[in-house]
Amino acid sequence: MKNFILRRLLQTVPMLLFASLIIFMLFAKTPGDFIDGNVTLTAARAAELKAIYGLDRPLLWRYLHWLGQLLRGDLGFSLQYQIPVSQLLNQYIWNSFLLASIALLFYWGIGLTAGVISAMRPGSLFDYLLSVVVFAAMSFPTFFLCLLLIKWFAVDLHWLPVGGMTNTGSDETGWAWVVQVAAHLVLPVLALVMLQAGSLTRYFRASMLDVVKMDFIRTARAKGLRERTVIFRHALRNALLPVITLLGFELPGLFSGAIITEKVFNWPGAGHIHLDSLAARDYPVLMGFTLFLAVLTILGNLLADVLYAWADPRIRVK
């Protein structure tokens, strides 16, 4: 097991290097930068600023400099906000985490329950209706669903706030603040749950159906166990095995911020900052953030592999 983890960790090093190179080249080669975007600057002042930020140096030097900074844990300095990128991310990432983790709890719960129930009676009315709902959920463009939710629940019915995290200009603290944030969370969470629960339900259902066909389930039934025991004690535990890997893949999504959902609901999270920095051409933020996400993706894959190997000893032998 230790060897397995170590080997996988070593594999991630070249991946990270290449990913950093691609990300750097992408932003370095994008025409126009933060300073070019500011038309009020004179040519001399612009050149001076470029020299300060090292933008006039050769590409290779800039890449190595950036990499050196990264190795020391320095993600760079935001040109737009004039604070370190890590500090900026720290301010916003937790809002994304709040939104994504609450949504995750809900859609995993819903996906698991619905998937197992429909797998218990494949071909039933519930199974059929569920598959209709799942297809509908998988086919909604994210932004359209968000817009519809806002239109119905916020604009027409006035039940919930339109967007943001707190009311404009509010300085509530304590319990009142929690209630206010919760009210603002309802719609984005609903949108994320509706979009994600569909494919997860399908996955759980398929995994459960695969297990139910196996011989040991027939044995369990032949022993005369109650159906509930067969499903929950014997089948479900095995059906959960392949699903564990999915949990690892969720890792980057918890912090990346659902870019479109956050934009439509004006949620002050990492996804929102992402689009903001893009408009301002604040490349250090974008580069730092994209690399951070790449690291999380690689870690998530690693976590998925390790979790799977831990849960299913057959994998380790390979």
Add this chain to the structure above:
Amino acid sequence: MLSTLFSTRRLRKAIIPTMANVTPSPWHLAWRALRHNPPAMLSLALLIIMALWCVVGPYWSPWQNDATDALMVNKAPGAAHWLGTDFLGRDVYTRLLLAGRISLMIGLMTMLLSVALGYLLGALAGYRGGITDKLLMRLADLVMTIPSLPLLIVAGAMLSELDFSAESRVYMVVIMLSLLEWPKLARLVRGQILSLRERDFMLATQVLGLSSRRRLFRHLLPNTVPLLIVMATMAVANAILTESALSYLGLGVVPPTPSWGNMMDAANSLIDFQRRPWLWMPPGIAIFLTVIAINVLGDGLRDALDPKMKPGLK
């Protein structure tokens, strides 16, 4: 009685062709299975009607492509303008059909390009194995490591900066989407080829001493076609969804070229969003209907072509 006994040879000659007709080909079987799947057939019909409508509809519309009408700005749906008009007085219904052409075309072209790329590289990796396989799969991993929406957003911004014309942006979007989509497809094809390679019928071709070209093109690759068809269908849905999100953010297809995504940009203005749902609801519904039809059809195709591919249902 006697005559039938004597003419067995002639009889056999007569029967064998009819037998061939009785035993249906796999394609025939698949089509039969699909025909008995009402949701899938309904979806297929819907898609064909939508595609035809988008292609032919604008010719019958009394309104010109980009004809603006200063007197008929932001009109609600009515007898003259079925879906109302936008802020320039353009007919929303005509624009919806024209946008449909672009969005469907992007979906299809992205599918063709990404499936071609993914299939080629996946098959190459799976068949050649060794260093080719390692390199290609590492490359696929690398592309999948970098989160795709942020990458697309940056690429979209880069396109805006490079000043592509509105028409060529459509093709750039196709290329962008394809470059991000192929790794997933390549992995699937590679996995399929690896498992097919170990099957007995492939061993049989080796035992028979068939040339490697014949083994590859006559025996191995044809068996991947069912997977290919299902993948291609789903890829169209995926491309349409991604394109619409990108265009909605103003980074995909840009005006004046209409696409379902950039028509929904109207929802970004508060007054249009609240008071003029006819501007952004129809394209959203169009995307939704297209994508759900493609998904249902893809699911039906998967059942029809190879029931084993659907995990859990046998």
